[in-house]
Amino acid sequence: MALEANERPDKPIAKFESMLKTDDVYFFDAEDFEDIIHHYLNHGKIALAKKAIKISLKQHPDSIELKLLDVEVLVFENNLDRAEQLLDKLQLLDRANEEIYIQRANIYSKKDNHSAAVNLLKKALELSEDSYDIYSLLGMEYLFMDEFKLAKESFMKCVHFDEQDYSSLYNVIYCFDFLEDFEGAIVYLNDYLDRNPYCEVAWHQLGKQYISKRMFKEALTAFDFAIISDDAFIGAYFEKGKVLEKLGKFNEAIENYETTIQIDDPTSHAYLRIGRCYERLSNDDMAKYYYYQTVHEDPLLDKGWLAITDFYYKKKDFNKALYYIDKALNIDGENPTYWKKSAIINTALKQYDQADYSFQQAVELGNYELDTWLSWANVAKANKDYDSGIRILAQGQEFYPESAEIQYKTVGILLLANDKINARIRLLDALKKNSEKIHLFQKEFPSYFKTAWTQNIIADNK
Template identity: 30%
Template sequence: MEDEFLNNELIEQFEHMLDHKENIYFDTEQLQEIISFYLDVSDFEYAKKALDYAFSLHPDHHDLKVKKIEYHLSLTQLKKAAELITELKDILSDDLEYLLVVARFWAIKDLPKKAIQFYKKAALHEEDLDFIYNCIGNEYLNLDEVSSALEYFLKALEYSEDNDFSFYSIIQCYNELHAYQDCINFLKTYIDENPYSEIAWGQLGAQYEQVKQLEDALEAYDYVTVINPTSISGYTQKGNILTQLGRYEEAILTLEESLEYDDSPAITYLVIGECYEKLNLPLKALKSYHLSIKEDPQLDKVWARTSALYSKSENYQEALFYLNRAIDLDDRNVEYWKAHCYILIKLGKYEEAITSYRTIVDIEPFRLNNWIALIEANIVMEEYQTAIQEGQKALKHFNRAEIHYQLSSIFFQINDELQGKEHLEKALTLDASIKEEYFLKYPILHRFHTKSDE
């Protein structure tokens, strides 16, 4: 067993007995404690040894059989558990431990209504109510009855104010119900009774963010950092709110405070850099981005942000270097590929840009604008046959006027007037309202349209 458990004299005594092949007498309560210990730490091999030894001393003891049901449930041996449940049904029908294992049995069987029925019977004993009410809450969540789940999690918290499971479950329920103001009221009441709860203040800040009360959120996160001056999440959330409020200088100062306690500050440096960009201080932003990269070279976002900064200053070669690294780290990010196309076009690398456009279409084949951009890139490069092929592929997904206008212009360019007119007619039938836009873009369309009118 793990060293941390070796201070348990009863466990030490039992394991010493096994190691030395001795026989020591344990009463049923001691054996239940031993079995429970092994089940709690998921050591099922020793739990089985403890059960076997227990039945060798007390072969027909009912409480030990309940422990055996627990053992079977832990291993999802439902048939064996069911046999013992049936055997003990008339004998232990009102026993707390028996009711709890039967409730757990039905929960594992994914029959929450039956589980709730037995948990409610167990609650009549008025013992372990925080645990029982939490279990009932979980089963109501399985039934998607969030309001009922919330009711029982609140009851559980009444019996154990420091129960983190109940607390977080309550927050989860309020969020699922989109009852943010009710959650805020709950948290205020909770904080009145637990004014130094860092967790509660943090959750209060998050709820205020949901309802866009950013100043109140900022005040809540302030309390988090007052209660715990080393709270990285507190500083981070404060910085995030200050950024949303446009108070970038304060955001930077707040985030810099967290660096003293942050073992992995890459994201913090990234956000600081973004704040410097908002303040039009690109050199300071670039320094922060480089510090972020140094802290975590696997963070694709900072490579992309660095690329965007170089691109903004028209240093496209550097921008391409950093963006290539971002794409290496996340090659399914469409925004990276779109930026990649832009930079390649600026560098005059049109064929490579077309390859990037094709990648975008592969990742997002059901976005019309991706196809339009790919076809347009081929038109610009006068790769008309490829543009026609891409256009025909696009029509399989979208029978849209935009694509027909593009195809019409291409066919007119290659002197295939028949197909040019056919696609132009389809385009005008589908959407004549964008005619002028495309006639301006492709003057050849206007010329042939005027010619046909004559």
């Protein structure tokens, strides 16, 4: 049997969940159902939201608001055709309902038709008395379209409606950053802080803007105010530590990083920064300790393994450097940075076959940096595998067609392979494109540079 809501004084959500556990059917006002459904949607409990919608529509079959929540779930689950059919029916009943236009906009957004979504949201704005959420949706659509100025203006309206809407505040600053308008961001944040002087989020963001302008003193002041506003704000301590590092104040930086560890669970990033500070202070034992703590905390953090590897590489302890980069590769063999580091270390150890293999893996996994091609060609040259060296440089030139380093190195390796015909062609081309960089060839291949053959070609092309 159906029970009236006032027979059960429990809150609607608790009462609804109680109903699901029994054979009873309770009656709820349409507004109660809306609250229940919103609760489940906000907490990501889609199955319960769908149950509530199904029951609510049996009790209130003519409720447009409940039907719109049904549409919202259909859109969320990408059942877009069914959602559009329902919206067509609802629009015949209520053409002035802004939520209909919002849901149609969501559908167009899902279909990547963001300009159509924007037009529908603008129509919803004309009909709505509460435009806050619509401006937020508009801002996101403009972001999808890379219209950062318009997105910024939309999110600014959200902040104007609710100055505690930190999500929109972050989006405003993101737009300023993308537009590289650091001055504008600083003015905006200072104006915001005049009205909200104890907003740690705004102080934190202001400090980051000052960093972008290399105004480190002002950045430190901003982070200090963020900490005054909230002495448990980890982000402010962390950013302050980074600024102190830039200023060479490594002991003070360490204090701030250690504070983040005391406030909350330790993070691998904090351990890594502390380790780097100790390394800059030439305290090798403490640097090693924190580097090891970094990879213990997060074995998948590539920067941690690279920090240990680089530590030993700088000490010219290449065997230990190789040991740790191999450990990193055992954990993540798909990381191109690890393979490149392995190649560099194996080159230092004159283990050229392994270096060649490591460079090959790095490239296959997507590392196409200029020095990767040049260093890999050097390995082939050291192995006297000149054909491979020429082939490697040809691949590199596809990515860097104007690179003088590749052009002159190719000339030298062709000469090592005794291919003077192609060497002459490549030298003429290199001189035509980058004659002022002939010193690269002179430095790496001095014996060939001094020959009459080379000097005649250079002289003929002056």
